[in-house]
Amino acid sequence: MALDVLYFAWLRERIGHPRERIETEAATVRELVAQLSAMDEWHAAALADLSAVRVAVDQELADLDAPLAGVREVAFFPPMTGG
């Protein structure tokens, strides 16, 4: 399946672009992270410390074990600083 993967704030800067289309067989967010990290050094660096990374699946906050079946969009970003 193909997914839109989005990055925000310093993850976007480290990876070098705000979104990309990824062909994947990953069943969970964690498996997708492994695939992305293996793509190149920039992805690997941005996703190295997952304690500093938050995830949204189809625009809802999710965790690393969230399933990806039927999902269209996954976003990675740092802890939020709104308000």
Add this chain to the structure above:
Amino acid sequence: MSARVQSAPFDLAAELAGFGQGSGAVVTFTGLVRDEGGRLVALEIEHYPGMTEKALQAYGEEAARRFGLDGWRILHRHGRLAAGEPIMMVATAARHRAAAFEAAEYLMDWLKSRAPFWKREIGPDGPGAWVDARAEDEDALSRWQG
């Protein structure tokens, strides 16, 4: 009962026109860009278009249920905001003040840690560091959970 995200400045008085009519209590909170003693000239605020609007709407609706609000408004800006400019506002209307105050605090705690915004500092020499999330903000949120 509305949530909005925009880059343009807002006028608090205009936003509150007619808000809370028939209620006993209206509480508003406005957040401003601090200059941090001259270290900051602006904040650059990034957000996640699509998710942001949905998240703000969901938090507003949850606050209305939990505190029995008559009305609520959330407005949050993005883009480059100069020191001293308003960043965001929440307004809550309820029959009595306790619910209005509590709901405003609840919304602020959620917006701080669970709305998809990211702040970057802009100093006199240009863009600086992304603002780190604060443990205090996460702690503040935990008091509403469980």
